[in-house]
C-alpha cells in the first residue's frame with residue numbers, strides 16, 4: 001500500500017497520526033506543529049518576559065524532559081531572551097528518584113543547562129524513605145506533594161530565578177478538572193485550570209504544556225530519542241485520580257478533543273462569589289497549616305503528628321461548634337490535615353508506553 005502523504009507539507013510520507021488532531025503528518029511537521037503550539041501558549045498567556053531567569057522543574061520524567069528540550073529550542077528559535085536552568089528535588093526515594101536524577105544529570109550535559117538539586121534531607125531533615133518508614137504509606141503522597149512544591153520554591157529562591165515552569169500537561173489538567181467536579185471541590189475547580197499560579201507572590205509558576213496532549217509528549221520524546229526516565233514512583237498509590245484518568249482515557253478514545261474540551265469547560269465555569277470566598281479561604285489555610293504542622297511534627301521527631309491514625313474521631317471533634325469557637329488544638333489541626341490529605345491525594349500509577357502510542361498509528 002503506498003504511503004500516505006503528510007497532510008501538512010504533502011512532500012514527505014506521513015509517519016504518524018497526531019493524537020490531538022487526527023492529522024497524518026511526517027516527523028518534521030509533527031515536531032514543528034508540537035513546538036509552535038507550545039510557543040503559541042507561551043505568547044498568548046504572556047508566560048515570560050525578556051531577561052527572565054526560569055527554573056524548569058526537572059524530574060527526569062518524559063514531561064519535564066521534553067519541556068526542557070522544547071523551551072531551549074523555542075528560546076533560541078524565537079529569541080525569548082530567557083536564562084534557563086534545571087531545578088530538581090531529591091525526595092530521597094531510593095530505587096526511584098536516585099535513578100531519575102541520573103537522567104537529569106545526563107540532560108544537563110545534553111542540553112547544556114545548569115542543574116541544581118535540592119533535597120528533602122537537607123531542607124527538612126527527613127527523606128521520603130525515612131518518613132514512610134516512620135509513618136507508613138498512608139497520605140505519603142500528600143506529604144511529598146506539599147514538600148515538593150515548597151522545595152521547588154526554596155530552590156528557586158536560592159537560585160534567584162524569577163519564574164518556575166513544570167511539565168504538567170493537558171491530560172493532567174483535564175484529570176484534575178474531572179476529579180474536582182466528581183468531588184464537588186468548587187475551590188480547586190476554580191483554580192485548577194489556571195496556567196500561572198502564585199503570580200500574586202514573587203514566584204509565578206506556569207505550565208507551558210497546559211494544552212499539550214500526553215500522548216504527543218510521549219511521541220515527541222520517542223521520535224526525538226530523548227533521554228528520559230519512565231519508572232513510576234515506588235510509593236504511588238492507587239488514588240481517586242486514577243479513576244479520573246481511566247475515565248479521561250476512555251473519553252479520549254471516543255473523541256480525542258475530550259481533553260481540550262474538559263479544560264475549556266473548566267476554564268469557563270464560574271462560581272457565585274458567596275460560594276467561592278469561604279472555600280477559597282479554607283483551601284489556602286489548609287495547605288499552609290499542613291506544611292506547618294507536618295514540618296513541626298517531623299522536626300520534633302513526631303512524624304505521626306500530621307498523619308496520625310485517629311482521623312475519624314479527630315474529624316468529628318474538629319467540626320463541633322462554629323469555626324471561631326474551635327480551639328486551634330493539635331487535634332483540630334490534625335483533622336484539617338486529614339481533610340487536606342483526602343482532598344489532595346496524589347495520582348495513581350501511570351506509565352505511558354511509547355510503543356503503544358506509536359503503534360496506534
Ligand SMILES: Nc1ncnc2c1ncn2[C@@H]1O[C@H](COP(=O)(O)OP(=O)(O)OP(=O)(O)O)[C@@H](O)[C@H]1O
Nearest residue numbers: 057058059061062063064065087088089166167168
Ligand atoms: N522531583 C522533582 N523535581 C523537580 N520537579 C519535579 C519533580 N517532580 C515533579 N516535578 C515537576 O512537576 C511536574 C509534574 O510532576 P508529576 O509528578 O505529576 O510527574 P509527571 O507528570 O510524571 O511528569 P514528568 O514526566 O516530568 O515526571 C513535572 O513535569 C516536573 O516539572
